[in-house]
Amino acid sequence: MTPSSRRRWAGLVFISVAVALIIVDSTIVNVAIPAIVDDLGITSSEVQWVQEAYTLVFASLLLVFGALADRWGRRRMLLIGVVIFTLASVGAALATTGGLLIGARFIQGIGGAMMLPTTLSLLNATFRGRERAIAFAVWGSTIGGMAAVGPLLGGWLTTEFSWHWAFLINVPLGIAIVVGVLLTVDESRGDAASIDLFGALLSVITVGALVFGLIEGRTYGWITTDKQLTIGGWTWPWDVSPVAAAFAIAALGVVSFIWWGLHRRRVGKPTVIAFGLFRIPSFRNGNIAAMVVSLGEFGLILALPLWLQFVLGFEAVQTGLILLALAIGSFAASGLAGALSGRVAPVWIVRVGIVAEIIGIAAVGFIIEPDASWVPLIPALFVYGFGVGLATAQLTGVVLADVPTAEGGQASGTQSTARQLGAALGIAILGTILFSTTSAVLTARLDDRGIPAEQRDQVVSAVVDSAGGAIAGLAGSPQTAPLADDAKAAFSEGTKYASFAAAGFLAVGLLATLSLGGGRPRDEERIEVEAVEPA
Incomplete structure (x- = not known):
């Protein structure tokens, strides 16, 4: 191996560590959330926003920074992003209120959006042929593996030290x-x-409005206003819900974004998305599949740690150990994916991975009960992680395989945006399913007990607003212990339905991959030629 080759592979290590920093942070927080709830007293909506503040800004700015990186320098953008991300992490660790923590997460999202598309475009510019496939496999397996190592690390730091160290x-x-x-x-x-x-x-406006509506619909009402939205001294004055208005803004934003982009392309001006790339079938169809698959993949990571700690009573480090099965599965899959590279068409590896994810996540749904054992969760999470490891890297390779290197930043930004938009929607939709189902089931069970409406609403609000954190308090008193049992059953139902919904989205993602074809991989020279031809 030549010195330049060794330097290139060493660079892959540090680029992968940068990806790991992003993914670990987004998953480490999930295990730390129960401790944050207890310490800062944040509500269930704030729980979602602690994740969504990061994911929302992340998804909104990926396209912008992908394009800027092509112009200003990809390495430079990566380094600036790392610095911003690190400083914002210090701010999150020092936060004393939910609002300050959410604000720090917004800034982390800016740094993360600078980092992720540049890692992909740097790999796209640095490696060729089989080396590129290996590099993408390392990049993708890092995402899959760190998605589970994060909870383990977060659990250990939270249990042994404090949730602040999950950021430090x-x-x-x-x-x-x-x-x-x-x-x-x-x-x-x-x-x-x-x-x-x-x-x-x-x-930015379109993605922000859409995610706001999905998260806050159960709080402010989907169509008519159930609760007044107050920002500073201003209160939402209309009967139409701010959520309905947000969805209208998102719909108008999508139409405007597409119209504006096509207009600029007709007059020869650059666009946020390189619309010409969508003439490449693998890029167009692969992005659709990536978004839907991500929607199913990441939503469960919000619900499962809450259920493990607040219903089954595990500590954060125990929760991380259980979720380690997901990481082991992902790392195992990365080795298999590397061995199959060049022998099996990547799209078939993607499909096998998604099928494994569906099986694993559906099994988790069937296992979840208020008195469930952790033992059967291990193989289910292993299978799920195995699927994530197979699908993530290979799907990235499918999406970017035919993209010219000169447009790597925009292409990487678009691909990453599709994934992050799917992740943001997954957290919003599955989080809403989790808390709405918990609220409905707990209300029905308390009604069956004959609990007065006022007391019933107080219990339901306490459990839902605390994202399950109030269950331990109910269980600690003999007078409310039966209500704690109802709350555990309701939270388990919410987590179960969220799991099945995630499996459903993954099934849709599997169907989307059918449009990618199934031919054997082509050699690099042929890819380079076909990348510039009309689809």
């Missing part, structure tokens, strides 16, 4: 990434075109 762990990692990237990764750029700022603004 990013500081030494961030320093290592900056030093390593400076030493091992070369700068690369694409076309130095101007940036479509209005299109970027439309994308």
Whole structure:
């Protein structure tokens, strides 16, 4: 191996660590959430926003920073993102209220959006042929594996120290990434075109409005206003729910974004999304599949740690150990995916992975009960993680395989946006299913007990608003212990339905991969030629 080759592979290590920093942070928080609920007293809506504040900004800005990285330098954008992310992590660790924590998560999302598309475009520019497939496999297995290592690390830090260290762990990692990237990764750029700022603004407004509506619908009402929205001294004055208005803004935003982008393309100006890339079938269809699959993949990671700790009574570190089965499955799959590279068409590996995810996540749904044992969860989560490991990296390779290197930043940003938009929608939709089902089932069970309406509503609000954290308090008193049993059953039902919904979305994602074809992998030279031809 030549010195330049060794340097290139060393660069892959640090790029993968950068990806790990993003993924670990987004999953480590899930295990720390119960401790944050107890310490800061945040509500269930704030619980979702602690995740969504990050995911929302992340998804909204990926396209912008993917395009900016092509112009200003991909390595430079990655390093700036790492610095912002690390500093925001310190802010999150020092937060004393839910609002401050959510604000820090917003800033983390900005840093993460700078980092993720640049990691992909750097790999796309650095590696070719079989090496590129291996690099993508490492990148993808890092995502899958870190999605489960994060809860283990978060559980240990939260149990042994405090939830603050779930964020402070990013500081030494961030320093290592900056030093390593400076030493091992070369700068690369694409076309130095101007940036479509209005299109970027439309994308941020559209995604933000959509996710806000999905999260807050159960709070403020889906169509008519159930609860007044107050921001500072201003209160929402209309009978039509702010959620309905948000959905209308999102719909108008989608239409406007597409119209504006096509208009700029007709007059020869750059766009946030390289609309010409959608003429490449693998890029167009692969992004659709990636978004739907991500919707099913990441929503469960919100619900399961809450259920394990608040219903089954596990500590954070025990929860992390259980979820470690997911990481082991993902790492096992990455080895198999690497062995199959070049022998089996990537799309078939993706399909096998999604099928494994469906089986694993549906099995989790059948296992979930208020008195369930953790033992059967282990093989179910292993199968689920195995599927994530197979599908994630190979789907990335399918999406970007035919993309010209010069447009790698925009393509990576688009691909990452599709995934993150799916993740944001997954957290919003499955979180809403979790808490809405918990509320409905608990209300019905308390009605069956003949609990007066006022007391019933207080118990339901306490359990739902605390994201299950109030269950321990109910169980601690002999007078309310039966109500705690009802709350555990209701929260279990909510988690079960969220699991089945996730399996359903993954099934839709599997169907979406049918449009990707199933031919054997093509050689690099043929890909490079076909990348610039009309679909």
